[in-house]
Amino acid sequence: VTRVLDAIAFDGDDTLWHNEGLFSMTQERFRALLADWVSPEELDARLLETERENVAVYGYGVKGFTLSMIESAIEVTNGNVDADTIYRILSFGKDQLRHPVELLPGVEATIDALAGRYRLMLITKGDLFDQESKIARSGLADHFDVIEVVHEKEPDIYRRVLRRNTIDPAQFLMVGNSVRSDVLPVLELGGRAALVPYHLTWELEVAEPPREHDGYWELEHISQVPELVARLDGDG
Amino acid sequence: VTRVLDAIAFDGDDTLWHNEGLFSMTQERFRALLADWVSPEELDARLLETERENVAVYGYGVKGFTLSMIESAIEVTNGNVDADTIYRILSFGKDQLRHPVELLPGVEATIDALAGRYRLMLITKGDLFDQESKIARSGLADHFDVIEVVHEKEPDIYRRVLRRNTIDPAQFLMVGNSVRSDVLPVLELGGRAALVPYHLTWELEVAEPPREHDGYWELEHISQVPELVARLDGDG
Numbered sequence: 001v002t003r004v005l006d007a008i009a010f011d012g013d014d015t016l017w018h019n020e021g022l023f024s025m026t027q028e029r030f031r032a033l034l035a036d037w038v039s040p041e042e043l044d045a046r047l048l049e050t051e052r053e054n055v056a057v058y059g060y061g062v063k064g065f066t067l068s069m070i071e072s073a074i075e076v077t078n079g080n081v082d083a084d085t086i087y088r089i090l091s092f093g094k095d096q097l098r099h100p101v102e103l104l105p106g107v108e109a110t111i112d113a114l115a116g117r118y119r120l121m122l123i124t125k126g127d128l129f130d131q132e133s134k135i136a137r138s139g140l141a142d143h144f145d146v147i148e149v150v151h152e153k154e155p156d157i158y159r160r161v162l163r164r165n166t167i168d169p170a171q172f173l174m175v176g177n178s179v180r181s182d183v184l185p186v187l188e189l190g191g192r193a194a195l196v197p198y199h200l201t202w203e204l205e206v207a208e209p210p211r212e213h214d215g216y217w218e219l220e221h222i223s224q225v226p227e228l229v230a231r232l233d234g235d236g
Numbered sequence: 237v238t239r240v241l242d243a244i245a246f247d248g249d250d251t252l253w254h255n256e257g258l259f260s261m262t263q264e265r266f267r268a269l270l271a272d273w274v275s276p277e278e279l280d281a282r283l284l285e286t287e288r289e290n291v292a293v294y295g296y297g298v299k300g301f302t303l304s305m306i307e308s309a310i311e312v313t314n315g316n317v318d319a320d321t322i323y324r325i326l327s328f329g330k331d332q333l334r335h336p337v338e339l340l341p342g343v344e345a346t347i348d349a350l351a352g353r354y355r356l357m358l359i360t361k362g363d364l365f366d367q368e369s370k371i372a373r374s375g376l377a378d379h380f381d382v383i384e385v386v387h388e389k390e391p392d393i394y395r396r397v398l399r400r401n402t403i404d405p406a407q408f409l410m411v412g413n414s415v416r417s418d419v420l421p422v423l424e425l426g427g428r429a430a431l432v433p434y435h436l437t438w439e440l441e442v443a444e445p446p447r448e449h450d451g452y453w454e455l456e457h458i459s460q461v462p463e464l465v466a467r468l469d470g471d472g
Contacts, residue, residue, distance in 0.1 A: 083318075149364060
Protein backbone atom coordinates (compact mmCIF):
# COMPACT_ATOMS: atom_id res chain seq x y z
CA VAL A 1 0.00 0.00 0.00
CA THR A 2 1.47 3.32 -1.03
CA ARG A 3 0.52 6.05 1.38
CA VAL A 4 -0.34 9.52 0.22
CA LEU A 5 1.61 11.18 3.00
CA ASP A 6 5.24 10.76 3.94
CA ALA A 7 5.98 13.82 6.07
CA ILE A 8 3.78 16.02 8.27
CA ALA A 9 5.12 19.38 9.38
CA PHE A 10 3.81 21.62 12.14
CA ASP A 11 4.29 25.32 12.58
CA GLY A 12 5.40 26.33 16.09
CA ASP A 13 4.05 29.72 17.19
CA ASP A 14 0.27 29.66 17.76
CA THR A 15 0.07 26.11 16.37
CA LEU A 16 1.95 24.12 19.01
CA TRP A 17 2.33 26.82 21.65
CA HIS A 18 0.87 30.21 22.52
CA ASN A 19 2.69 33.14 20.94
CA GLU A 20 0.47 35.91 19.64
CA GLY A 21 -1.22 35.92 23.04
CA LEU A 22 2.11 36.90 24.58
CA PHE A 23 2.55 39.70 22.07
CA SER A 24 -0.97 40.88 22.96
CA MET A 25 -0.13 40.76 26.65
CA THR A 26 3.03 42.80 26.09
CA GLN A 27 1.18 45.25 23.89
CA GLU A 28 -1.46 45.66 26.59
CA ARG A 29 1.27 46.57 29.08
CA PHE A 30 2.70 48.97 26.51
CA ARG A 31 -0.71 50.67 26.11
CA ALA A 32 -1.07 51.04 29.87
CA LEU A 33 2.45 52.43 30.15
CA LEU A 34 1.74 55.19 27.63
CA ALA A 35 -1.90 55.78 28.59
CA ASP A 36 -1.14 59.32 29.77
CA TRP A 37 0.30 60.20 26.39
CA VAL A 38 -1.82 58.52 23.79
CA SER A 39 -5.00 56.52 23.28
CA PRO A 40 -4.69 52.74 22.84
CA GLU A 41 -6.01 53.00 19.27
CA GLU A 42 -3.50 55.62 18.26
CA LEU A 43 -0.64 53.72 19.87
CA ASP A 44 -1.64 50.46 18.20
CA ALA A 45 -1.79 52.16 14.81
CA ARG A 46 1.61 53.77 15.29
CA LEU A 47 3.16 50.50 16.46
CA LEU A 48 1.75 48.52 13.56
CA GLU A 49 3.06 51.09 11.09
CA THR A 50 6.49 51.00 12.75
CA GLU A 51 6.55 47.19 12.64
CA ARG A 52 5.56 47.23 9.00
CA GLU A 53 8.46 49.57 8.22
CA ASN A 54 10.94 47.65 10.34
CA VAL A 55 10.21 44.06 9.37
CA ALA A 56 12.57 44.34 6.37
CA VAL A 57 15.46 45.26 8.65
CA TYR A 58 14.58 43.40 11.89
CA GLY A 59 12.71 40.34 10.64
CA TYR A 60 10.26 38.67 13.04
CA GLY A 61 10.48 38.19 16.75
CA VAL A 62 10.42 39.75 20.18
CA LYS A 63 13.67 41.72 19.90
CA GLY A 64 12.49 43.54 16.80
CA PHE A 65 9.10 44.07 18.47
CA THR A 66 10.80 45.60 21.50
CA LEU A 67 12.84 47.95 19.30
CA SER A 68 9.66 48.92 17.44
CA MET A 69 7.85 49.63 20.72
CA ILE A 70 10.69 51.95 21.81
CA GLU A 71 10.65 53.73 18.45
CA SER A 72 6.86 54.13 18.61
CA ALA A 73 7.00 55.42 22.19
CA ILE A 74 9.45 58.13 21.17
CA GLU A 75 7.35 59.09 18.17
CA VAL A 76 3.95 59.26 19.84
CA THR A 77 5.37 61.42 22.64
CA ASN A 78 7.21 63.71 20.21
CA GLY A 79 10.45 62.78 21.90
CA ASN A 80 9.19 63.55 25.40
CA VAL A 81 9.09 60.03 26.78
CA ASP A 82 11.42 59.61 29.76
CA ALA A 83 14.17 57.03 30.14
CA ASP A 84 12.35 55.13 32.89
CA THR A 85 9.51 54.44 30.49
CA ILE A 86 11.95 53.16 27.87
CA TYR A 87 13.51 50.97 30.55
CA ARG A 88 10.09 49.51 31.30
CA ILE A 89 9.66 48.66 27.62
CA LEU A 90 13.01 46.85 27.66
CA SER A 91 11.80 44.83 30.63
CA PHE A 92 8.51 43.98 28.88
CA GLY A 93 10.53 42.51 26.01
CA LYS A 94 12.70 40.47 28.37
CA ASP A 95 9.63 39.23 30.25
CA GLN A 96 8.15 38.00 26.99
CA LEU A 97 11.37 36.27 25.93
CA ARG A 98 11.59 34.53 29.29
CA HIS A 99 7.91 33.61 29.46
CA PRO A 100 7.25 29.87 29.88
CA VAL A 101 6.27 28.01 26.73
CA GLU A 102 2.63 26.96 27.02
CA LEU A 103 1.54 24.17 24.72
CA LEU A 104 -1.89 24.50 23.15
CA PRO A 105 -4.54 21.93 24.17
CA GLY A 106 -4.35 18.62 22.32
CA VAL A 107 -0.85 19.17 20.96
CA GLU A 108 0.89 16.37 22.81
CA ALA A 109 -1.79 13.76 22.03
CA THR A 110 -1.77 14.76 18.35
CA ILE A 111 2.00 14.48 18.04
CA ASP A 112 1.97 11.17 19.90
CA ALA A 113 -0.69 9.79 17.57
CA LEU A 114 1.40 10.54 14.48
CA ALA A 115 4.94 9.89 15.74
CA GLY A 116 6.59 6.79 14.31
CA ARG A 117 4.01 6.53 11.52
CA TYR A 118 5.10 9.62 9.60
CA ARG A 119 8.20 11.76 9.43
CA LEU A 120 7.30 14.60 11.74
CA MET A 121 8.74 18.04 11.17
CA LEU A 122 8.65 21.34 12.97
CA ILE A 123 9.00 24.30 10.60
CA THR A 124 8.92 27.56 12.47
CA LYS A 125 9.62 31.14 11.48
CA GLY A 126 11.31 33.85 13.43
CA ASP A 127 14.27 34.69 15.55
CA LEU A 128 16.62 31.69 15.67
CA PHE A 129 17.73 32.09 19.28
CA ASP A 130 14.23 32.63 20.60
CA GLN A 131 12.76 29.79 18.52
CA GLU A 132 15.48 27.33 19.56
CA SER A 133 14.89 28.32 23.14
CA LYS A 134 11.13 27.78 22.82
CA ILE A 135 11.59 24.43 21.07
CA ALA A 136 13.87 23.27 23.88
CA ARG A 137 11.46 24.49 26.58
CA SER A 138 8.41 22.97 24.81
CA GLY A 139 9.61 19.45 25.62
CA LEU A 140 8.56 18.40 22.11
CA ALA A 141 11.95 18.41 20.35
CA ASP A 142 12.48 14.65 20.61
CA HIS A 143 9.20 13.94 18.83
CA PHE A 144 10.34 15.60 15.61
CA ASP A 145 12.55 13.98 13.00
CA VAL A 146 13.39 17.35 11.47
CA ILE A 147 13.37 20.82 13.03
CA GLU A 148 13.85 23.83 10.80
CA VAL A 149 13.84 27.48 11.85
CA VAL A 150 13.44 29.67 8.78
CA HIS A 151 13.58 33.44 8.47
CA GLU A 152 10.60 33.63 6.14
CA LYS A 153 8.00 31.11 4.97
CA GLU A 154 8.12 31.51 1.21
CA PRO A 155 7.79 28.85 -1.52
CA ASP A 156 11.55 28.81 -2.23
CA ILE A 157 12.36 28.27 1.40
CA TYR A 158 9.88 25.40 1.76
CA ARG A 159 11.30 23.96 -1.47
CA ARG A 160 14.81 24.01 -0.03
CA VAL A 161 13.68 22.40 3.23
CA LEU A 162 11.81 19.61 1.42
CA ARG A 163 14.66 19.01 -1.02
CA ARG A 164 17.29 18.69 1.63
CA ASN A 165 15.13 16.21 3.49
CA THR A 166 14.23 14.37 0.23
CA ILE A 167 10.50 14.88 0.65
CA ASP A 168 8.16 14.91 -2.35
CA PRO A 169 5.81 17.93 -1.98
CA ALA A 170 2.92 15.69 -3.09
CA GLN A 171 3.50 13.61 0.05
CA PHE A 172 3.84 16.58 2.37
CA LEU A 173 1.22 18.08 4.70
CA MET A 174 1.80 21.35 6.53
CA VAL A 175 -0.26 22.17 9.64
CA GLY A 176 -0.33 25.73 10.92
CA ASN A 177 -2.35 28.77 11.91
CA SER A 178 -1.29 31.19 9.18
CA VAL A 179 -2.83 31.20 5.71
CA ARG A 180 0.00 33.42 4.49
CA SER A 181 2.90 31.42 5.95
CA ASP A 182 1.70 27.85 6.41
CA VAL A 183 -0.87 27.37 3.66
CA LEU A 184 -0.35 29.42 0.47
CA PRO A 185 3.39 28.73 -0.11
CA VAL A 186 2.91 24.98 0.50
CA LEU A 187 -0.01 24.73 -1.93
CA GLU A 188 2.08 26.61 -4.48
CA LEU A 189 4.69 23.84 -4.32
CA GLY A 190 2.11 21.12 -4.82
CA GLY A 191 1.85 20.17 -1.15
CA ARG A 192 -1.19 20.03 1.14
CA ALA A 193 -2.03 22.28 4.05
CA ALA A 194 -4.36 22.22 7.04
CA LEU A 195 -5.21 25.47 8.78
CA VAL A 196 -5.79 25.33 12.52
CA PRO A 197 -6.75 28.90 13.38
CA TYR A 198 -5.54 30.61 16.53
CA HIS A 199 -7.89 33.13 18.11
CA LEU A 200 -5.49 35.98 17.33
CA THR A 201 -3.67 36.73 14.09
CA TRP A 202 -1.00 39.40 13.74
CA GLU A 203 -2.20 41.88 11.12
CA LEU A 204 0.88 41.37 8.96
CA GLU A 205 -0.05 37.66 8.68
CA VAL A 206 -3.63 38.10 7.51
CA ALA A 207 -4.46 36.58 4.09
CA GLU A 208 -7.46 35.17 2.25
CA PRO A 209 -7.87 31.38 2.69
CA PRO A 210 -7.90 29.35 -0.59
CA ARG A 211 -11.20 27.66 0.20
CA GLU A 212 -11.62 26.20 -3.31
CA HIS A 213 -8.27 24.38 -3.31
CA ASP A 214 -8.60 20.61 -2.93
CA GLY A 215 -5.32 20.32 -1.02
CA TYR A 216 -6.53 22.68 1.70
CA TRP A 217 -8.49 21.95 4.86
CA GLU A 218 -9.72 24.17 7.68
CA LEU A 219 -9.80 22.43 11.01
CA GLU A 220 -11.20 23.68 14.27
CA HIS A 221 -8.64 22.05 16.47
CA ILE A 222 -5.21 20.43 16.13
CA SER A 223 -6.61 17.17 17.51
CA GLN A 224 -8.44 16.73 14.19
CA VAL A 225 -5.16 16.31 12.32
CA PRO A 226 -4.78 12.52 12.87
CA GLU A 227 -8.30 11.97 11.52
CA LEU A 228 -7.53 14.06 8.42
CA VAL A 229 -4.31 12.13 7.89
CA ALA A 230 -6.08 8.80 8.24
CA ARG A 231 -8.71 9.89 5.73
CA LEU A 232 -6.03 10.98 3.24
CA ASP A 233 -4.24 7.68 3.62
CA GLY A 234 -7.40 5.67 3.15
CA ASP A 235 -7.42 4.00 6.53
CA GLY A 236 -9.89 6.30 8.21
CA VAL B 237 43.30 7.50 -3.26
CA THR B 238 41.31 8.15 -0.08
CA ARG B 239 41.43 11.79 0.85
CA VAL B 240 41.69 12.93 4.41
CA LEU B 241 39.15 15.70 3.93
CA ASP B 242 35.60 15.47 2.66
CA ALA B 243 34.00 18.73 3.81
CA ILE B 244 35.45 22.16 4.57
CA ALA B 245 33.35 24.64 6.50
CA PHE B 246 33.85 28.37 6.86
CA ASP B 247 32.57 30.66 9.55
CA GLY B 248 30.89 33.83 8.21
CA ASP B 249 31.37 36.85 10.46
CA ASP B 250 34.99 38.05 10.50
CA THR B 251 36.10 35.03 8.46
CA LEU B 252 34.39 35.69 5.12
CA TRP B 253 33.18 39.23 5.73
CA HIS B 254 33.78 42.10 8.13
CA ASN B 255 31.57 42.07 11.22
CA GLU B 256 33.30 42.99 14.45
CA GLY B 257 34.60 46.11 12.67
CA LEU B 258 30.97 47.20 12.22
CA PHE B 259 30.23 46.63 15.90
CA SER B 260 33.32 48.71 16.72
CA MET B 261 32.14 51.45 14.40
CA THR B 262 28.71 51.48 16.03
CA GLN B 263 30.22 51.41 19.49
CA GLU B 264 32.43 54.38 18.56
CA ARG B 265 29.30 56.32 17.56
CA PHE B 266 27.69 55.27 20.84
CA ARG B 267 30.70 56.58 22.80
CA ALA B 268 30.57 59.91 20.97
CA LEU B 269 26.82 60.17 21.55
CA LEU B 270 27.23 59.80 25.32
CA ALA B 271 30.54 61.64 25.63
CA ASP B 272 28.93 64.40 27.74
CA TRP B 273 27.71 61.83 30.25
CA VAL B 274 30.41 59.23 30.61
CA SER B 275 33.97 58.37 29.62
CA PRO B 276 34.49 55.89 26.78
CA GLU B 277 36.11 53.42 29.19
CA GLU B 278 33.23 53.52 31.65
CA LEU B 279 30.67 53.19 28.87
CA ASP B 280 32.51 50.25 27.30
CA ALA B 281 32.67 48.46 30.64
CA ARG B 282 28.96 49.05 31.30
CA LEU B 283 28.00 47.88 27.82
CA LEU B 284 30.11 44.73 28.04
CA GLU B 285 28.56 43.88 31.39
CA THR B 286 25.07 44.45 29.99
CA GLU B 287 25.80 42.27 26.95
CA ARG B 288 27.14 39.53 29.21
CA GLU B 289 23.92 39.59 31.24
CA ASN B 290 21.70 39.75 28.18
CA VAL B 291 23.25 37.14 25.93
CA ALA B 292 21.22 34.38 27.61
CA VAL B 293 17.97 36.14 26.74
CA TYR B 294 18.85 37.93 23.47
CA GLY B 295 21.44 35.62 21.89
CA TYR B 296 23.93 37.14 19.43
CA GLY B 297 23.42 39.85 16.88
CA VAL B 298 22.78 43.48 16.18
CA LYS B 299 19.24 43.66 17.57
CA GLY B 300 20.35 42.40 20.97
CA PHE B 301 23.35 44.74 20.80
CA THR B 302 21.05 47.70 20.12
CA LEU B 303 18.83 46.78 23.06
CA SER B 304 21.92 46.46 25.27
CA MET B 305 23.17 49.88 24.14
CA ILE B 306 19.82 51.44 25.09
CA GLU B 307 19.85 49.71 28.47
CA SER B 308 23.44 50.85 29.11
CA ALA B 309 22.66 54.42 28.09
CA ILE B 310 19.82 54.58 30.59
CA GLU B 311 21.99 53.12 33.33
CA VAL B 312 25.09 55.27 32.87
CA THR B 313 22.95 58.44 32.85
CA ASN B 314 20.94 57.34 35.89
CA GLY B 315 17.80 57.52 33.83
CA ASN B 316 18.48 61.04 32.57
CA VAL B 317 19.17 60.25 28.94
CA ASP B 318 16.66 61.95 26.62
CA ALA B 319 14.49 60.27 24.02
CA ASP B 320 16.34 61.83 21.09
CA THR B 321 19.51 60.10 22.22
CA ILE B 322 17.67 56.76 22.43
CA TYR B 323 16.31 57.42 18.95
CA ARG B 324 19.87 57.92 17.69
CA ILE B 325 20.87 54.56 19.17
CA LEU B 326 17.98 52.90 17.32
CA SER B 327 19.25 54.46 14.11
CA PHE B 328 22.82 53.25 14.79
CA GLY B 329 21.47 49.71 15.03
CA LYS B 330 19.52 50.03 11.78
CA ASP B 331 22.56 51.52 10.03
CA GLN B 332 24.61 48.52 11.08
CA LEU B 333 21.95 46.03 9.94
CA ARG B 334 21.73 47.74 6.56
CA HIS B 335 25.49 48.14 6.13
CA PRO B 336 26.86 46.56 2.92
CA VAL B 337 28.55 43.19 3.34
CA GLU B 338 32.27 43.59 2.72
CA LEU B 339 34.16 40.42 1.90
CA LEU B 340 37.60 40.05 3.45
CA PRO B 341 40.60 40.01 1.06
CA GLY B 342 41.31 36.66 -0.56
CA VAL B 343 37.93 35.12 0.29
CA GLU B 344 36.62 34.73 -3.24
CA ALA B 345 39.86 33.22 -4.60
CA THR B 346 40.02 30.79 -1.67
CA ILE B 347 36.45 29.59 -2.13
CA ASP B 348 36.98 29.28 -5.89
CA ALA B 349 40.12 27.19 -5.36
CA LEU B 350 38.24 24.68 -3.19
CA ALA B 351 34.82 24.61 -4.85
CA GLY B 352 34.00 21.41 -6.70
CA ARG B 353 36.86 19.54 -5.00
CA TYR B 354 35.36 19.46 -1.50
CA ARG B 355 31.92 19.84 -0.02
CA LEU B 356 31.96 23.47 1.04
CA MET B 357 29.91 24.59 4.00
CA LEU B 358 29.11 27.89 5.64
CA ILE B 359 28.41 27.53 9.36
CA THR B 360 27.61 30.85 10.92
CA LYS B 361 26.28 31.85 14.31
CA GLY B 362 23.86 34.58 15.18
CA ASP B 363 20.59 36.16 14.32
CA LEU B 364 18.91 34.13 11.56
CA PHE B 365 17.34 37.02 9.69
CA ASP B 366 20.51 39.13 9.75
CA GLN B 367 22.75 36.19 8.80
CA GLU B 368 20.50 35.10 5.92
CA SER B 369 20.48 38.67 4.71
CA LYS B 370 24.28 38.88 4.87
CA ILE B 371 24.72 35.53 3.12
CA ALA B 372 22.45 36.70 0.30
CA ARG B 373 24.24 40.04 0.00
CA SER B 374 27.71 38.41 0.12
CA GLY B 375 27.20 36.90 -3.33
CA LEU B 376 28.82 33.68 -2.03
CA ALA B 377 25.72 31.57 -1.38
CA ASP B 378 25.95 29.59 -4.63
CA HIS B 379 29.49 28.44 -3.81
CA PHE B 380 28.39 26.51 -0.73
CA ASP B 381 26.84 23.06 -0.77
CA VAL B 382 25.49 23.49 2.75
CA ILE B 383 24.62 26.67 4.66
CA GLU B 384 23.77 26.43 8.33
CA VAL B 385 22.90 29.28 10.67
CA VAL B 386 23.17 28.11 14.27
CA HIS B 387 22.28 29.90 17.46
CA GLU B 388 25.39 28.72 19.29
CA LYS B 389 28.57 26.93 18.23
CA GLU B 390 28.77 24.09 20.70
CA PRO B 391 29.94 20.48 20.17
CA ASP B 392 26.38 19.11 20.13
CA ILE B 393 25.30 21.57 17.51
CA TYR B 394 28.29 20.80 15.27
CA ARG B 395 27.55 17.09 15.81
CA ARG B 396 23.97 17.56 14.64
CA VAL B 397 25.05 19.54 11.56
CA LEU B 398 27.65 16.94 10.57
CA ARG B 399 25.27 14.05 11.17
CA ARG B 400 22.47 15.46 9.09
CA ASN B 401 24.91 16.06 6.25
CA THR B 402 26.51 12.59 6.75
CA ILE B 403 30.00 13.99 7.34
CA ASP B 404 32.59 12.07 9.34
CA PRO B 405 34.19 14.51 11.82
CA ALA B 406 37.59 12.98 10.96
CA GLN B 407 37.13 14.26 7.41
CA PHE B 408 35.93 17.70 8.43
CA LEU B 409 37.91 20.95 8.58
CA MET B 410 36.46 24.10 10.11
CA VAL B 411 37.96 27.49 9.20
CA GLY B 412 37.15 30.50 11.34
CA ASN B 413 38.36 33.39 13.44
CA SER B 414 37.12 32.29 16.85
CA VAL B 415 38.98 29.82 19.05
CA ARG B 416 35.91 29.46 21.24
CA SER B 417 33.34 28.94 18.46
CA ASP B 418 35.21 27.60 15.43
CA VAL B 419 38.11 25.64 16.92
CA LEU B 420 37.50 24.10 20.35
CA PRO B 421 34.10 22.46 19.74
CA VAL B 422 35.28 21.00 16.40
CA LEU B 423 38.43 19.51 17.93
CA GLU B 424 36.29 18.04 20.70
CA LEU B 425 34.30 16.10 18.07
CA GLY B 426 37.45 14.74 16.44
CA GLY B 427 37.51 17.24 13.58
CA ARG B 428 40.23 19.65 12.48
CA ALA B 429 40.26 23.42 12.70
CA ALA B 430 42.22 26.28 11.18
CA LEU B 431 42.17 29.65 12.89
CA VAL B 432 42.37 32.72 10.68
CA PRO B 433 42.46 35.57 13.17
CA TYR B 434 40.58 38.80 12.62
CA HIS B 435 42.17 41.96 13.99
CA LEU B 436 39.32 42.40 16.48
CA THR B 437 37.74 39.82 18.77
CA TRP B 438 34.62 40.43 20.86
CA GLU B 439 35.57 39.93 24.49
CA LEU B 440 32.91 37.25 25.00
CA GLU B 441 34.60 35.19 22.24
CA VAL B 442 38.13 35.22 23.68
CA ALA B 443 39.63 31.80 24.50
CA GLU B 444 43.04 30.18 24.75
CA PRO B 445 44.17 28.52 21.49
CA PRO B 446 44.98 24.78 21.75
CA ARG B 447 48.48 25.16 20.28
CA GLU B 448 49.57 21.62 21.16
CA HIS B 449 46.71 19.91 19.33
CA ASP B 450 47.75 18.24 16.08
CA GLY B 451 44.40 18.92 14.40
CA TYR B 452 44.81 22.66 14.87
CA TRP B 453 46.55 25.25 12.67
CA GLU B 454 46.95 28.98 12.98
CA LEU B 455 47.06 30.72 9.64
CA GLU B 456 47.78 34.35 8.94
CA HIS B 457 45.39 34.70 6.06
CA ILE B 458 42.43 32.82 4.56
CA SER B 459 44.32 32.44 1.28
CA GLN B 460 46.56 29.90 3.05
CA VAL B 461 43.65 27.45 3.43
CA PRO B 462 44.00 25.75 0.01
CA GLU B 463 47.70 25.09 0.72
CA LEU B 464 46.85 23.56 4.12
CA VAL B 465 44.17 21.41 2.52
CA ALA B 466 46.55 20.22 -0.21
CA ARG B 467 49.16 19.33 2.42
CA LEU B 468 46.60 17.37 4.46
CA ASP B 469 45.49 15.49 1.39
CA GLY B 470 49.04 14.67 0.35
CA ASP B 471 49.01 16.48 -2.94
CA GLY B 472 50.78 19.63 -1.85
